């Protein structure tokens with residue numbers, strides 16, 4: 451098979467061994483992931499809530515993205531939606547949308563901000579994170595998703611101080627991130643800390659409000675706390691798992707599902723089995739914690755993703771279970787944590803008295819040259835103003 455040209459880097463990529471370029475059926479399991487945190491300039495957040503956006507407007511958003519809501523569950527702090535192409539989680543001021551296939555995730559950006567302002571009662575975007583792994587077939591993606599530069603251009607139209615990064619190998623497996631990287635710290639903002647750059651409310655490109663981290667800590671549930679783990683697994687070992695060329699493999703489905711249900715205890719699970727194959731699952735817990743798993747089992751382009759923000763002293767055990775269930779040939783892992791995690795709940799503090807829960811996972815990853823049968827191929831760390839990010843790529847040994 452011939453090598454291909456990567457649209458982002460212009461580099462020639464090695465031929466993909468398993469994926470048939472001419473396969474009539476192809477599904478891009480790799481997700482685009484958007485997380486947006488909203489805020490208010492006056493910090494009066496009591497009445498502000500993204501869950502006030504009515505269902506029919508969420509459906510307008512899904513139309514723009516080109517996917518549908520399949521099911522809905524909720525608890526006190528989180529609304530969870532399983533979508534035809536992945537998942538959506540909405541809490542008081544955090545909006546998470548994860549979509550795969552040929553969806554146009556960034557198509558909803560302006561409308562989302564408009565709804566968050568009009569219905570949710572917010573008037574500023576505090577932070578955003580847009581990320582994805584490199585696609586298997588970028589040429590099949592609609593505008594602006596066929597290359598990261600176009601996605602960045604689209605995001606830059608809405609946000610000021612956006613910064614784009616690529617972690618991993620540009621001529622192999624890599625992971626793109628766009629986030630806000632505002633200069634200085636929040637307490638240093640001069641004047642009133644705001645810059646207006648447009649007429650429409652969603653075009654306001656604003657600097658964060660001049661409140662300190664300490665003030666935010668005092669606002670318990672309203673604290674921007676981005677931490678968690680994401681595992682992206684291209685090339686899963688299929689066996690009998692959720693896919694059988696002749697149709698369903700009920701044994702495989704039940705076996706994998708029972709493994710998934712033991713991943714994390716006390717999670718309210720909402721899952722969906724696609725016909726003829728494919729599996730999506732959202733799990734929610736108290737205090738805004740969630741986990742989500744998506745599986746594209748077709749052998750030529752198999753892909754699994756696991757993501758969670760459930761606070762844990764170590765993600766090692768969960769990761770071990772995931773690797774055991776999906777038996778991948780390789781995987782990518784990213785871990786986000788607030789620095790020092792000043793906003794930890796007492797429950798989290800109990801788990802790790804030395805600092806942020808996920809920070810210990812960074813240290814764990816730093817030291818983990820080998821995880822079971824997997825050898826580390828790449829490790830990169832980024833220090834953002836408020837977050838620490840670790841990216842690691844592991845391959846089965848011998849690969």
Ligand SMILES: C[S@@+](CC[C@H](N)C(=O)[O-])C[C@H]1O[C@@H](n2cnc3c(N)ncnc32)[C@H](O)[C@@H]1O
Pocket residue numbers: 477478479480481534535536549550551724725726727728729730743744745746747748753754755
């Ligand atoms: C479960 S969905 C979500 C995929 C996810 N992003 C992942 O990590 O792989 C994709 C899987 O469901 C299958 N599928 C079947 N019907 C589908 C539909 N109507 N929409 C999206 N996927 C469908 C696809 O072929 C694929 O195997």
